[in-house]
Amino acid sequence: MIIVHFTPTYHPVIGGIESVVKSLATQMASLNHRVYVICLSRHTLVSDSAREITADGVSVLYFTHYDIFSPSRISRLSKVLRSADILHLHDPKLGLLVAIALTLLPKTKKYLTTHGGFYHHNRFPLIKKLYASTWARYALGKLNTVFAISEADFLAFSRLSPVPNVRLSLNVVRMNPFGVDPAVHPPGVRNWLYWGRTSSNKNLVSLLNFLMFLNNNDVHIVLHVCSSYPLQDLIAFAKQHGLTNVFFYHKPDNSHIASLINQSSVFVLPSSYEGFGLTLVEAASSGLLPIFNDISPLNTVFPSDVGLALDFSDFRSSLVAFLEYEMIVSSDQSTFVTDAIAASQVYSPKRRVEEILSVYLS
Structure with missing residues (x-):
């Protein structure tokens, strides 16, 4: 399969979503799938020559909002998207807008991972209101599955989404990331x-x-x-x-x-x-x-x-x-x-x- 992951940033940027997407992408590439990661940010880039790289078998493409003025960049993005069997969104804040845009690809399967959404704090009030709107429900309806990474996300998106398959799918986490002996620790809890x-x-x-x-x-x-x-x-x-x-x-x-x-x-x-x-x-x-x-x-x-x-x-x-x-x-x-x-x-x-x-x- 040709699998495309949408994410705000990617490794070596440090963060929860970045770690999860890297784990997913590299694991899928190791199983002989063609995997792309499309980043809608360029926090780690220092030159235009680094805007498309291959790391651990994954093709990573970096885009910014300025690229809407670049025919060559739009063409490159369009080519990748149209080749995809799977499009997987990893940013709920962008999920709605991207989902609307992807209605132009009716034959491609589309998925969203909530990554904690934004229901556990009082930030992003506008995004929350947008998710409750009619057009947002239409956008979510274009997704095949919403992967909710926690019980709280599952309940929130089950109320919002017309998707019949909002699925509780626990997060992807690196196991023992620093390679320690898990049995070697001092006694006590201080x-x-x-x-x-x-x-x-x-x-x-x-x-x-x-x-x-x-x-x-x-x-x-x-x-x-x-x-x-x-x-x-x-x-x-x-x-x-x-x-x-x-x-x-x-x-x-x-x-x-x-x-x-x-x-x-x-x-x-x-x-x-x-x-x-x-x-x-x-x-x-x-x-x-x-x-x-x-x-x-x-x-x-x-x-x-x-x-x-x-x-x-x-x-x-x-x-x-x-x-x-x-x-x-x-x-x-x-x-x-x-x-x-x-x-x-x-x-x-x-x-x-x-x-x-x-x-x-x-």
Whole structure:
């Protein structure tokens, strides 16, 4: 099959959608499908010569809104689209507009993956209104299947979409991405690790405030924070408040992160909103116990007995819940680690790609 994935950006840009699309595209290419990725952004490009590349068997084409004025670029895009058996959209914010445009390709199967949609926070109010409109329902009606990556997405798009097959299809996540031994971790649950972005939704200042509260109650946590994004403000905050038990690493390489994973027992994700929480699953597949903010969809990523959901807006109740969790885990930590690893496996790329390809062929 000729499969075309639409995405805002692609590897090496770091992010949840980028990781998911790369996993899908490379897995499908390895199964001898002809795979294109069309990016509607050029964040990683430095010259026009890099606007079409091949990586891991996948043809990656970069476009911007300026390309609507370039006959050669429009011709190239049109040629790829008209050759496609499958068109798979990976950005709900663009999904409607692209779906309308793709009505010009009535014989091509079309799919949308929600990637957390935009129903877990108060952003994108205009897009939400558009999705509820008549023309949006018409656009969604041109899709063969909407893959909802979480229960929250499934409920939201089932209400919006006339597509008879809105399908709950769990996200694609890299398993043990840093290649660690999942059994090598210190005892206890007081060595914490975070890796990912430092954007406001990650709620890292609240996490640091929580650690200050724990320190004041004689509960001392060691936290390592890794990010390729700016850390200066967080470092200054920690220094100002005397948080000597928090360590920051800017752009650590994979071997350094692997070392920190083996020095840690918990991965913490305090986000105020998330589309899915991909790093939480990556961490669990590496043998880290997940501790996360008690919000949707994070509290639906794993069964309720895997990890610990805390209310990061209520430090006192979170302290009580953490101490109870610590006591329970101490009785049989290896079983908790094994359960976290097992729970993460339902998101493995191989399993998810097999499922998606079977839908393509149905």
